[in-house]
Amino acid sequence: MFAPLQNDSFLRACLRQATDHTPVWLMRQAGRYLPEYRATRAKAGSFMGLATNPDYATEVTLQPLARYPLDAAILFSDILTVPDAMGLGLSFALGEGPRFAHPVRDEAAVQRLAVPDMDELRYVFDAVASIRRALNGRVPLIGFSGSPWTLACYMVEGQGSDDYRLVKTMLYARPDLMHRMLQVNADAVAAYLNAQIQAGAQAVMLFDSWGGVLADGAFQQFSLAYTQQVLRRLETVHAGQRIPRIVFTKGGSPWLQEMADLDCEVLGLDWTVDLGRARAEVGDRKALQGNLDPNVLFAPPAAIEAEVARLLQRFGTPHQGAGQGPTHVFNLGHGISQHTPPEHVRALVEAVHTHSRRLRG
Amino acid sequence: MFAPLQNDSFLRACLRQATDHTPVWLMRQAGRYLPEYRATRAKAGSFMGLATNPDYATEVTLQPLARYPLDAAILFSDILTVPDAMGLGLSFALGEGPRFAHPVRDEAAVQRLAVPDMDELRYVFDAVASIRRALNGRVPLIGFSGSPWTLACYMVEGQGSDDYRLVKTMLYARPDLMHRMLQVNADAVAAYLNAQIQAGAQAVMLFDSWGGVLADGAFQQFSLAYTQQVLRRLETVHAGQRIPRIVFTKGGSPWLQEMADLDCEVLGLDWTVDLGRARAEVGDRKALQGNLDPNVLFAPPAAIEAEVARLLQRFGTPHQGAGQGPTHVFNLGHGISQHTPPEHVRALVEAVHTHSRRLRG
Secondary structure, three states: OOOOOOOOHHHHHHOOOOOOOOOEOOOOOOOOOOHHHHHHHHHHOOHHHHHOOHHHHHHHHHHHHHHOOOOOEEOOOOOOHHHHHHHHOEEEOOOOOEEEOOOOOOHHHHHHOOOOOHHHHHHHHHHHHHHHHHHOOOOOEEEEEEOHHHHHHHHHHOEOOOOOHHHHHHHHHOHHHHHHHHHHHHHHHHHHHHHHHHHOOOEEEEEEOOHHHOOOOHHHHHHHHHHHHHHHOOOOEEOOEEOOEEEEEOOOHHHHHHHOOOOOOEEEOOOOOOHHHHHHHHOOOOEEEEEEOHHHHHOOHHHHHHHHHHHHHHHOOOOOOOOOOOOEEEEEOOOOOOOOOHHHHHHHHHHHHHHHHHHOO | OOOOOOOOHHHHHHOOOOOOOOOEOOOOOOOOOOHHHHHHHHHHOOHHHHHOOHHHHHHHHHHHHHHOOOOOEEOOOOOOHHHHHHHHOEEEOOOOOEEEOOOOOOHHHHHHOOOOOHHHHHHHHHHHHHHHHHHOOOOOEEEEEEOHHHHHHHHHHOEOOOOOHHHHHHHHHOHHHHHHHHHHHHHHHHHHHHHHHHHOOOEEEEEEOOHHHOOOOHHHHHHHHHHHHHHHOOOOEEOOEEOOEEEEEOOOHHHHHHHOOOOOOEEEOOOOOOHHHHHHHHOOOOEEEEEEOHHHHHOOHHHHHHHHHHHHHHHOOOOOOOOOOOOEEEEEOOOOOOOOOHHHHHHHHHHHHHHHHHHOO
């Protein structure tokens, strides 16, 4: 059993219920811009050493909360743990992105793919439980996974890509193989997120980081359809509490209308989207999360505050009173940069709280 | 004086006039996927050796036309010739992208910027005239430039970037400097494109390749406003002929409505946009150009043909008969990949011609 929740503003906003301020958390809030994170990572020896050790994962997850009055914590982990558990051999070279030792590039490799034994991911669920205990009810804990399509991108490319040539070649030349891979991924991600919920995650987020690189038509068929499959299989109530589901597609603005029909509670938006227009398009179907350009954090605090006020204004006054209505969870439109000055994050969080209270009159 | 035009389908479609087929050309159609291009580049010694020599530029511009029945030619050049002429020192390391020896990173560097003497860009105008003569009226010649914002990205970053941190830091921390740089760029680009028109370009295209990395609000202020300034200063009729203006913003789908009000004739679309939806949103304001994912060209010819047919269908039957109405110029949604099999390009061009004639009944 976990301690009762003291600050439920994030969960309430996800469920389109009124809050006295707009809750805020930041994608990648436990990360390299914090000197204490870099110290823990140095102790752990490597990124995977950090992510696979529940004590270290707990330590770094709580670091930004010790500094800033954030309204949610997010599990410290990586979106690629699932394909790693499939045997693809994930590693992080220093100063580079993730890399798989065994990318999936031909029919035989696709045929070999299977949903991993969730015991291979025990370290993640242990981290969730450990963080949840350490939070002691202060704010809710968000679990997460990469979307089936985003996992497939890395599984085929073996690393990040400028043009996604290999994965798109498979998609257009062998759609049958791509569908098989995505089905395995969807089955694995659903099991993975449900296990996080069982372990104590109070909301879950699907990162479709590379959905936006797909062409119209391909996006619906190869990304959205499998995201929807995952969402439909998630436990939506656990221990008597609703578990909000968040979907974030970077570059997903062309498909906002279609995403508004997903089986989830919250849509994450990147910074290209006007919050007012998104609110009008999405209507009463979803809460919205986002969407400050992380590069705004390189400007002086006064400029950060002005941009925060502008975004809150674009969304407009959130729902107040009983029942459900339009709500906003403040976030960046992408992960925070490692070069961000930590004191600028304080200016951001305080501006969100102050201005959003003012907006409610 | 140049020879009369034999195939005016591209210009007619740009001006929203009826054609018997949907014209097609490909961004970066003269490029590394062609062995004859690689041979000429080897002779020239470097990319800039190729681009600055009007004979070589003419040779490579005509190479794809010798292979495929394309409906337009585009000047072989680079979007960064203008900042190079400003003295920033453009070079292309083999296998890497462009790089500036003297990036613009502080107030002093911004203050030093000035519109370059157009004589520094004489090699471009000579290439335009030479290509126009060599085309001998076969198809029209498109001139082009990077947009003021896209030039600024490279000028500040000094090279390509994943996060545009340096240029966005200047934008958010010192908007005054960014506006000054963009004003110089807009003045330079307008003069540059008008000189291309004087030299013989029959249409011009602005590549806002990095407009889509901007946040909503910043895009309108720092990209769109300066694109509009350039457009308003272009010569729209030359030697008695209308000169269509094309604007292509990669990742610009969130702002399609606003771009539909630009002072231009054609909007280029990347592959995330549904052509049917774009046609409905843009209405009778612009012709549309695009938008096949270049990665489709890695699929077998039958799959390429099916995707072409699907895109043509999504646009729907173009305007037929007299006057003006909705028209479509077929293109990729981005430059063609150097890894593209040349025979697949033939399949694409033939599919566009065949299916678009069929669509007109």
